[in-house]
Amino acid sequence: MIVIDYQNRKPIYEQIVERFQMLIIKGVLEADTQMPSVRSLAAELSINPNTIQKAYSILEQQGFIYPVKGRGAFVSGNQALKEKKTEVFFGKLKELVKEGKEIGISRDLCLQKTAQFYEEVET
Amino acid sequence: MIVIDYQNRKPIYEQIVERFQMLIIKGVLEADTQMPSVRSLAAELSINPNTIQKAYSILEQQGFIYPVKGRGAFVSGNQALKEKKTEVFFGKLKELVKEGKEIGISRDLCLQKTAQFYEEVET
DNA sequence: TATGTGTACTATGTATCATAGTACACTTAG
DNA sequence: CTAAGTGTACTATGATACATAGTACACATA
Numbered sequence: 001m002i003v004i005d006y007q008n009r010k011p012i013y014e015q016i017v018e019r020f021q022m023l024i025i026k027g028v029l030e031a032d033t034q035m036p037s038v039r040s041l042a043a044e045l046s047i048n049p050n051t052i053q054k055a056y057s058i059l060e061q062q063g064f065i066y067p068v069k070g071r072g073a074f075v076s077g078n079q080a081l082k083e084k085k086t087e088v089f090f091g092k093l094k095e096l097v098k099e100g101k102e103i104g105i106s107r108d109l110c111l112q113k114t115a116q117f118y119e120e121v122e123t
Numbered sequence: 124m125i126v127i128d129y130q131n132r133k134p135i136y137e138q139i140v141e142r143f144q145m146l147i148i149k150g151v152l153e154a155d156t157q158m159p160s161v162r163s164l165a166a167e168l169s170i171n172p173n174t175i176q177k178a179y180s181i182l183e184q185q186g187f188i189y190p191v192k193g194r195g196a197f198v199s200g201n202q203a204l205k206e207k208k209t210e211v212f213f214g215k216l217k218e219l220v221k222e223g224k225e226i227g228i229s230r231d232l233c234l235q236k237t238a239q240f241y242e243e244v245e246t
Numbered sequence: 247t248a249t250g251t252g253t254a255c256t257a258t259g260t261a262t263c264a265t266a267g268t269a270c271a272c273t274t275a276g
Numbered sequence: 277c278t279a280a281g282t283g284t285a286c287t288a289t290g291a292t293a294c295a296t297a298g299t300a301c302a303c304a305t306a
Contacts, residue, residue: 011293011294011295012294012295013294013295022222022225022226025225025226025227026225026226026227037250037251037252038251038252038253039250039251039252040250047295047296048295048296048297049296050295050296050297051294051295051296053252053253053254054294054295056252057253067251067252067253068251068252068303068304069251069252069253069302069303069304070250070251070252070302070303070304070305071250071251071252071303071304071305072250072251072252072304073251073252082226082227085226086226086227086228089219089222089223089226089228090236092219093219093223093233093236093237093240094236094240094243096212096215096216096219097237097240097241097244098240098244099212100212100216100241101241101244102145102149102244103145103148103149103205103208103209103212104148104149104205104209105209105212107238107241107242110216110237110241111234111237111238111241113213113216113217114216114220114233114234114237115230115234117216117217117220117221118220118223118224118230118233118234119230120217121220121221121224121225134262134263134264135263135264136263136264160281160282160283161282161283161284162281162282162283163281170264170265171264171265171266172265173264173265173266174263174264174265176283176284176285177263177264179283180284190282190283190284191272191273191282191283192271192272192273192282192283192284193271193272193273193274193281193282193283194272194273194274194281194282194283195273195281195282195283196282196283
């Protein structure tokens with residue numbers, strides 16, 4: 001479920017955060033589902049438990065999961081999360097489109113490619 | 124001409140590289156224009172000359188500039204650069220659109236926002 | 247009671263980034 | 277020829293982020 005790319009410049013904890021964000025937003029992990037324990041996930045990925053804990057604390061801070069003392073961490077059922085993620089997405093898109101226009105990409109080509117890429121995505 | 128954002132996570136040398144890439148691609152710096160010298164730019168930005176050198180060596184490797192011993196560095200007149208940058212841009216766009224679709228952004232909203240952001244860009 | 251859970255520490259090693267300083271070969275203005 | 281400015285190549289040092297290693301505590305549950 002979680003894969004670490006050691007070629008990636010992003011730190012491990014950040015990769016884990018983003019992966020779980022996606023799984024939760026897409027509904028693969030439903031509300032109140034129990035998350036893998038810090039220690040078990042660390043063992044599974046062969047990394048340090050502290051790294052998992054760091055990822056979980058960020059996910060908790062962002063409202064994606066909630067911890068229960070002595071029991072574990074669970075997926076939060078917050079509908080506002082999707083809206084937040086959407087907001088972040090449009091922020092990125094705006095930056096990228098700005099860059100595209102600056103390097104001389106035409107409006108029409110930009111739209112055409114966007115549509116094309118959208119179709120190409122495999123579910 | 125060059126501004127360093129110390130709040131940015133990106134390292135200084137990378138910010139300098141990207142800034143010059145943009146200036147060259149947009150044509151602000153024309154072919155065979157002399158680049159600021161390593162030492163003078165370092166002094167102007169109040170950073171270490173080694174940092175500038177690192178940025179310049181990357182720009183040279185990417186074909187954006189060419190060095191002349193004892194004289195300085197100059198802007199390369201390579202037309203292929205724009206195409207390369209365009210290729211990189213579409214790679215990023217594809218990744219972003221994929222993410223958008225995964226979190227449930229509709230095709231139409233994606234296109235609408237892209238067009239909107241394109242219009243909003245100030246030149 | 248024993249095990250598994252989240253959480254909070256300290257300490258250590260590593261890699262990247264940036265700085266500091268020095269040095270050399272080259273070009274050019276004087 | 278000389279001096280100043282150029283790119284280039286080193287070594288050394290410090291700061292920071294990242295990841296690991298190890299320990300410890302309170303809690304829930306079989």
